[in-house]
Amino acid sequence: MAEASTLAPPPASEPPPEPAALSFEPPRPLPLVEPSGLFGYLSDALRLARGDLDLISIWPSWGFSGKFRGIPVLRRWVFVALSPDAVRHVLVTRADNYPKSDLMQRALRELVGRGMFITNGANWRWRRELAKPAFTSTQVARMVAQVPPVVEALVERWQAEPEGARVSISDAMTAVTAEIVCRAMFSVPLGLDRALELGNAFAAYQDGAAPFDLGFLMRLPPALRPPPLRARAAAKRIHRLLDGVLEERRRAGASQEAGGRDYVQMLLEGRDPERDAKLTHEQIREETAVMLLAGHETSASALTWAFYLVSQAPAVEARLQAELEATLGTGAAARPPNYDDLPRLRYTTAIVQEALRLYPPVALLPREALAGDEIRGRKIPARSLVVVPTWLLHRHEAYWDEPHAFQPERFLEDAPRGRAPFAYLPFGAGPRTCLGASFAMAEATLLLAALGRRFRFRLPADARVEPICRLTTRPKGGLEMLLHHR
Numbered sequence: 001m002a003e004a005s006t007l008a009p010p011p012a013s014e015p016p017p018e019p020a021a022l023s024f025e026p027p028r029p030l031p032l033v034e035p036s037g038l039f040g041y042l043s044d045a046l047r048l049a050r051g052d053l054d055l056i057s058i059w060p061s062w063g064f065s066g067k068f069r070g071i072p073v074l075r076r077w078v079f080v081a082l083s084p085d086a087v088r089h090v091l092v093t094r095a096d097n098y099p100k101s102d103l104m105q106r107a108l109r110e111l112v113g114r115g116m117f118i119t120n121g122a123n124w125r126w127r128r129e130l131a132k133p134a135f136t137s138t139q140v141a142r143m144v145a146q147v148p149p150v151v152e153a154l155v156e157r158w159q160a161e162p163e164g165a166r167v168s169i170s171d172a173m174t175a176v177t178a179e180i181v182c183r184a185m186f187s188v189p190l191g192l193d194r195a196l197e198l199g200n201a202f203a204a205y206q207d208g209a210a211p212f213d214l215g216f217l218m219r220l221p222p223a224l225r226p227p228p229l230r231a232r233a234a235a236k237r238i239h240r241l242l243d244g245v246l247e248e249r250r251r252a253g254a255s256q257e258a259g260g261r262d263y264v265q266m267l268l269e270g271r272d273p274e275r276d277a278k279l280t281h282e283q284i285r286e287e288t289a290v291m292l293l294a295g296h297e298t299s300a301s302a303l304t305w306a307f308y309l310v311s312q313a314p315a316v317e318a319r320l321q322a323e324l325e326a327t328l329g330t331g332a333a334a335r336p337p338n339y340d341d342l343p344r345l346r347y348t349t350a351i352v353q354e355a356l357r358l359y360p361p362v363a364l365l366p367r368e369a370l371a372g373d374e375i376r377g378r379k380i381p382a383r384s385l386v387v388v389p390t391w392l393l394h395r396h397e398a399y400w401d402e403p404h405a406f407q408p409e410r411f412l413e414d415a416p417r418g419r420a421p422f423a424y425l426p427f428g429a430g431p432r433t434c435l436g437a438s439f440a441m442a443e444a445t446l447l448l449a450a451l452g453r454r455f456r457f458r459l460p461a462d463a464r465v466e467p468i469c470r471l472t473t474r475p476k477g478g479l480e481m482l483l484h485h486r
Contacts (some may be wrong), residue, residue: 023405024313026305026358027465028395029057031064041073048212055212055363055469056391063392064403068376074217077384079375082396084422086375087388090367091422091430098367098386100432103216107209107471110227110235115286117294123274127287128435130270134185134263135435143184144339144442150180151450152336158455161483166460170478173303173447174199177296180443185263185291188248198241202293205234206471219383242285242292263291295436297472298361298426299444304479306355306448307457308465309406311481316351316408317456323347324453337449345445348452350411352444356426358406363391363469365428390425391469399423456484 032053035041047053062069067083081087090098099120108118116127133139154176161167175195182190190198208230215225249264261269267284271277279287310317327344328334337345365388373380380386395403399420401410409415427434434440459465460482468476 023402023407024309025404026309026312026406027467028404029467031061032057032059034060034062038073041071045073045212045214045217049214051470056467056473059389059392063389064395065397068378070378074214075219076217077381078217079378079380079384079386080392081375081386081388082392083376084399084420087393087422087425087429089375090386090388091365091425091428091432094373095430095432097370097373099370101216101366101368101385102222103212103366103368103385106213106216106222106225106227110209110232111205111238111293112289113282113286115290117290126273130266131263131287131291131435134266135439137438140439140442141339143180143439144446146180146184147443147446148336148338148450150176150183151447155450155454158483159485163483163485165483166480167483168478169307169457169481170300170304170475171196171199173300173307174202174296176447177300177303177443178292181292181295182245184439185295186245186249186288187252187262187264188245190245194241194244198238198292201234201237201241202297205231205238206474208232208234209471216385238289238293239285242288246281246285246288264288291436294434295440298356298434298436298440299447301359301361301472301474302352302355302426302440302444303447304475305359306351306444307451307481308459308475308479309355309358310351310452311457311459313406316406319347320351320452324449328449328453334453337446337453339442339446341449342442342445345449346412347408348449349441349445350408352441352448353411353426354406354408357394357400357424358404359467359473360390360394360426361472362426362428363473364389365425388425391473393423393425396423454486456486457481458484 032044035044044053044058048055048058063080063082066080068086069080069082071078071080081090100118105118112118114123116124116131119127154172158167175192178195178198179190179192182188182195208228213225246264264284267279267287270279272279272283310320323345324337325334327341328337342349367386367388369380369382369384369386372382375386393399397403400423401407401417410417410419422429427437427440458481460480463480465479466476467473
């Protein structure tokens, strides 16, 4: 999950000619019937807290066309920012007045403690400064070098599968991206068993964590709103796994790889300015949890959706294959993609970008007003919840042509309509933009290219694909597909 990285975007190259395409609209929740009055909103909030609704099925139709909306619910105002100027105000211009809300902290604190992803103020600033050197262009290039050997191991496993074998794309993408992040940032191989355990534990955490709680609307203190027990148990499983990884890393000693120290070494050498001391084991585990879980989840989610989307759009698949053949060769002469190929994989990159638009891993950015403010002529009382819903912005009819259709071409340089500012936020915006955005995009693009070059994926006849978002946007129940060899 995700200050923009110092890695510049690759220069454009001319994509292959585009075959004629038909618009394909992938599944999405239908707009909710708009509640009537306080009790209607309270009823929907209860359904969200119970899990009957989730963060992408809660929205009425105005969410895809409105600009700014305020709703009083119990003891808080809830404001929804849907216009570029409102989003800029909250995430950039007055970001200091809109820190991450207690709502997000409650959902994730069992997992990441006081880690960088959910903290605010001075505690967040020193943690972010400590992490920044891990995402220079040199470090990103070093980390991306871990992609080819990991993906080739997956290719070998899948090549041993019979034609038409049923494979779990969601599990595979979770495992392979977790392995890449672990090797790239911690210099320790995770292994298939631990990668799958991590994925299962994180899925259990998502299922157990409440994305919303009425206690927040009633302004109850965090001590009276403990996280659900199921989420706490899943977090303990993840912490045990991370403790094992960190112990292996400690025994292995400092990373001496070309290109600089790994992320764990930076944490080991770093200091907590609040205590004027080295980081504790718990602090190091908190930050590795942020990087491992948030770091792999964006790529795993984007790839899972990308393989599904491509399988349903023959013209997109044909254009992707043309680009891969032009870049990587054909037949026995074909080779795996690498970091230097990224400037030539423009259409492959566009597919990843479009998957992130249609199914943003983080569908909602909740912020809480520290002091009273004004947005688009509306008074914002202190302690109001102000949300930036990426799910709605990415599908807003004012900012996108055919907003629910899968069209990677909209991200190419010659697209007929430019992107509206602050309407595309897969990695956030402003001071809290994801540090790992460049790494995540490079990783996902190379994985899509490497696997798309070797395999075709088809949806089983009995498959039902349904997006759900409690913490991250994923296919409900996972995604299985049929594997075909090229």
